[in-house]
Amino acid sequence: MISLETNAQLANCQVLITAGPTQEAIDPVRYISNQSTGKMGYALAEELANRGAQVTLVSGPTQLKATHPGIRVVAVRSAADMYEACCLYFPQSDIAILSAAVADYTPKLVATRKIKKNEAEFTLELVKTVDIAAALGRQKQAHQYLVGFALETDHEIENALKKLNSKNLDLIVLNSLQHKGAGFGHDTNQITIIDRRGIIEPFSLKSKRAVAIDIIDRLAGLLREQQPTEVFVGC
Numbered sequence: 001m002i003s004l005e006t007n008a009q010l011a012n013c014q015v016l017i018t019a020g021p022t023q024e025a026i027d028p029v030r031y032i033s034n035q036s037t038g039k040m041g042y043a044l045a046e047e048l049a050n051r052g053a054q055v056t057l058v059s060g061p062t063q064l065k066a067t068h069p070g071i072r073v074v075a076v077r078s079a080a081d082m083y084e085a086c087c088l089y090f091p092q093s094d095i096a097i098l099s100a101a102v103a104d105y106t107p108k109l110v111a112t113r114k115i116k117k118n119e120a121e122f123t124l125e126l127v128k129t130v131d132i133a134a135a136l137g138r139q140k141q142a143h144q145y146l147v148g149f150a151l152e153t154d155h156e157i158e159n160a161l162k163k164l165n166s167k168n169l170d171l172i173v174l175n176s177l178q179h180k181g182a183g184f185g186h187d188t189n190q191i192t193i194i195d196r197r198g199i200i201e202p203f204s205l206k207s208k209r210a211v212a213i214d215i216i217d218r219l220a221g222l223l224r225e226q227q228p229t230e231v232f233v234g235c
Contacts, residue, residue, distance in 0.1 A: 009220035011052035016093040017045050018086065018100035018132070020060035022079045026124065027111035036101035038062035040149075040189060043212040044097055045071050051216065056093070058085045060100055079103045079129035090136050090144075095219065097147040098133050099173075105129060137168030147171045147219060153178070160194055170222060171195050173215055180205075193218050 019041020023031040042064045045057045049070035057066055058074045060082065066073050074089070076082045079102045090096055105126035115122075133148045140146050148169045150160040156176045164172040174192040190205040193215065203214055 009223045010048060010216070013048075013053040013094045014092055015048050015053045015055045016058065016086065016089050016096040017041055017048070017055060018058045018060075018082060018096075018098050018102070019045070020062040020064075021101050022060045022082055022103045022129075023077050024079065024103045024106040024129075025110045026107050027113065027115045029114050032103060032105075032107070033061075034101050034103070036060070036062075038064050038100075039187065039208050040211065041097075041099040042066060043208045044099060044215065047209070047212040047216050053095075056089045058082055058089070058100070060102075079106060079132075083130045083132050083135065086132055086136060090139065093144065095145045095147070096136055097215075097219075098136070099149050100132075101151070102132055103129055131167070133163075133167040133169065140168055145170045145219065145222065147173065147215070149173045149175065151175045151177065157192070157194070157200065160192070161198070164194055164196065169196075171215075171219060191215070195222065 020038030021034045021036040023033045025031050038059060041057065041059070045055045045066055046068050049055050049068035053070065055071045056074060057071050058076055060076060074085050076085050082100060082102060106129050108125040108127045136146055146169050148163060148167060150163050150172055152159050152174065156174055160172050160174040163169070172194050174194060175189065187208060188205055189208050189211045190203065191211055191214070192200060192202045194200050201218070203211070206214070
């Protein structure tokens with residue numbers, strides 16, 4: 001059960017959430033993407049809105065729909081689109097949760113017409129996209145909180161800690177593909193939450209709705225720890 005105190009930590013907060021995949025165009029009909037469904041980000045958005053937060057959900061292409069009236073959806077397609085939207089909304093945000101699976105690379109050149117299947121081999125030159133978490137981490141002000149996600153296949157804790165520190169995150173949510181039922185394409189997830197003090201908190205496999213509650217409870221606890229309760233009246 002969620003306490004009234006936990007809800008109070010988030011009431012009236014302005015929260016930015018990214019969700020879903022990005023699509024990086026190759027030509028007018030093809031793109032590079034990944035298997036993210038956006039379910040984790042949308043579950044976080046709904047749970048935060050239920051607790052009184054005002055949520056801006058920057059969503060890559062997905063079949064999901066946000067239902068809570070406290071959620072404003074900003075639809076984007078590419079990593080560049082998502083970065084632009086985050087730069088627009090982050091300065092007004094108290095909290096940003098970056099759960100989207102943003103493409104690390106994008107085609108250097110996008111064909112203006114459909115590429116024909118003429119050659120036996122086809123080479124596609126890629127360039128790095130902007131690292132949104134790192135960019136927001138550099139912009140982050142003292143009153144803002146930044147939560148990132150890490151999807152790892154090996155050296156999970158080591159890689160998550162490196163990302164937490166290098167991107168100036170307050171919390172990082174680790175997903176390991178070693179866990180059955182976790183990651184993309186599932187209605188369930190299994191996470192480990194790590195904070196800047198190096199406290200590592202593993203959780204069992206749960207529905208993504210239940211996982212969202214765990215993440216937001218931990219975030220609310222962080223706010224409660226860092227702001228005096230006698231003067232704190234929400235964000």
